[in-house]
Every structure is written in structure tokens, then in C-alpha cells.
Amino acid sequence: MDSIFGNETQPDGRLLDISAEIDAFEGYAHPHGKRIAVLADALAVRFNFASHDRATLGQAALVHDLGAMVMNREYIKTNRLLREDERIDMHRHTVIGEQEAAKRGLSRAVQLLVRWHHEWWNGSGYPDAIEREQIPLAARILRVADTFCAITDARPFRAAQTAADAKKHLIEWSGIEFDPKIVKMFLTLEGFSELRSYAEYEKSQADERFEEPSAQQAQERFENESGNDTAPAGQTVPSEND
Numbered sequence: 224m225d226s227i228f229g230n231e232t233q234p235d236g237r238l239l240d241i242s243a244e245i246d247a248f249e250g251y252a253h254p255h256g257k258r259i260a261v262l263a264d265a266l267a268v269r270f271n272f273a274s275h276d277r278a279t280l281g282q283a284a285l286v287h288d289l290g291a292m293v294m295n296r297e298y299i300k301t302n303r304l305l306r307e308d309e310r311i312d313m314h315r316h317t318v319i320g321e322q323e324a325a326k327r328g329l330s331r332a333v334q335l336l337v338r339w340h341h342e343w344w345n346g347s348g349y350p351d352a353i354e355r356e357q358i359p360l361a362a363r364i365l366r367v368a369d370t371f372c373a374i375t376d377a378r379p380f381r382a383a384q385t386a387a388d389a390k391k392h393l394i395e396w397s398g399i400e401f402d403p404k405i406v407k408m409f410l411t412l413e414g415f416s417e418l419r420s421y422a423e424y425e426k427s428q429a430d431e432r433f434e435e436p437s438a439q440q441a442q443e444r445f446e447n448e449s450g451n452d453t454a455p456a457g458q459t460v461p462s463e464n465d
């Protein structure tokens with residue numbers, strides 16, 4: 224597969240670092256910006272984006288919530304839903320993110336995607352309440368990918384929901400918050416690990432950990448743990464530094 228940042232631009236280590244910094248600031252358990260970048264790029268390919276537009280979208284996905292980190296509000300990490308005044312304050316993260324992206328030398332195209340990543344298809348979004356095709360296609364893609372990734376991962380105030388629940392949400396809000404043709408395209412994506420909900424992923428990991436060993440596995444484990452007579456002297460126990 225091509226680079227998620229397009230053919231001409233490799234992932235900029237600096238942007239990956241910023242993305243990890245934002246995830247840590249927001250108290251996310253898993254990489255959020257990076258996951259959005261992968262799914263947004265999968266959509267960009269299906270909408271025949273040119274490679275430089277894919278690169279722009281990938282960069283914007285990584286830093287889309289830069290403004291929230293710069294605002295550095297205490298309430299972001301609380302394990303409760305935000306109050307109305309806090310929610311309105313948080314709307315500013317789009318414009319502050321745009322300014323911060325400019326300060327950090329990112330292109331005007333990236334700055335605008337950061338500004339518009341919360342605009343809604345029906346014009347009820349923020350900060351500019353632009354609607355439909357006034358919103359660049361890349362920003363509409365970001366909205367869908369951001370929402371899917373947010374729902375399927377845990378937040379300080381709620382657990383991760385299933386991928387099926389997230390898709391149901393996209394369908395319900397298609398034509399309201401989301402561009403219907405992007406939702407339709409999103410539902411055709413397959414084969415990306417980023418489409419799995421962390422709720423399901425962690426459950427499968429836990430099931431694997433606690434799965435009862437078969438009789439043969441138990442026997443093999445017993446034999447392995449009862450010492451290895453053939454290993455050279457002094458090498459039966461690995462060093463703690465290995």
C-alpha cells in the first residue's frame with residue numbers, strides 16, 4: 224500500500240510526534256490522529272485524490288486537534304460530559320488549531336482542514352457554519368473518520384463502543400452531520416485493522432490471554448517449564464537484560 228501521506232511525502236516524524244503529544248494530552252489510550260490518517264487516506268484514494276492532496280489530508284489528520292492541546296483546559300481530561308460553557312469554549316480549538324498549524328509552518332491547506340474539521344454537512348457545525356460542498360471534501364472526510372475513530376475508542380468519560388455501533392451512528396447522522404456519499408464509501412472499506420473497535424480488539428486479546436490451554440498445550444508448557452537438560456551450562460536462564 225502507498226504511504227498514508229501520499230507518494231511524494233513520507234510521514235513527517237515531527238507531525239507524528241505532535242500527534243502522539245495530542246493523544247497523551249487528551250488522555251487517549253490509543254493513537255487517534257494516526258488511526259484517522261489511515262482511514263481518511265483510504266477514503267481519499269477512493270475519491271481519487273491527487274497525491275499532494277492525500278499528503279495534506281494525512282498531515283491535517285495528525286494535527287487536527289492541535290488547538291485543544293494549545294488551549295490546555297483542565298476540563299478536557301475530566302471523566303464527565305462537558306458543561307455547555309465548556310463545550311462552547313472547546314469550539315475554539317478549531318481556530319486556535321489553524322493558527323498554531325500556521326505558526327508551525329504547515330501549509331495553508333492543512334491549516335484550513337484543521338479549521339473546518341468540525342463543520343457539518345447541514346451547516347450546523349463550527350467555527351464558520353459552512354455547509355455541503357462549501358466544506359472541502361477532505362474536511363468532510365476528516366469529520367467521518369474522526370467520528371468513527373472516536374466512538375470506537377475509549378474516552379476518559381466512557382468506554383469504547385463497537386464498530387457496528389459507530390457505523391450505525393454514521394448512518395443515522397448521514398445528511399445531517401456527514402456527507403452521505405462519504406458515509407456510503409466508508410461502509411465499503413474493509414481490510415484495515417483501524418476499522419476494528421478497541422472494545423472488540425481488547426476483548427479478543429483478553430479472551431486469548433485467558434483461553435484454557437488444550438491438553439497438548441498444557442503438556443508442552445509443563446515440559447518447557449520443567450527445565451531444559453540439553454541447553455549448554457550457564458544458558459538455561461536468559462539474562463534479565465535480554
Ligand SMILES: [Fe+2]
Pocket residue numbers: 287288316340341
Ligand atoms: Fe476536534
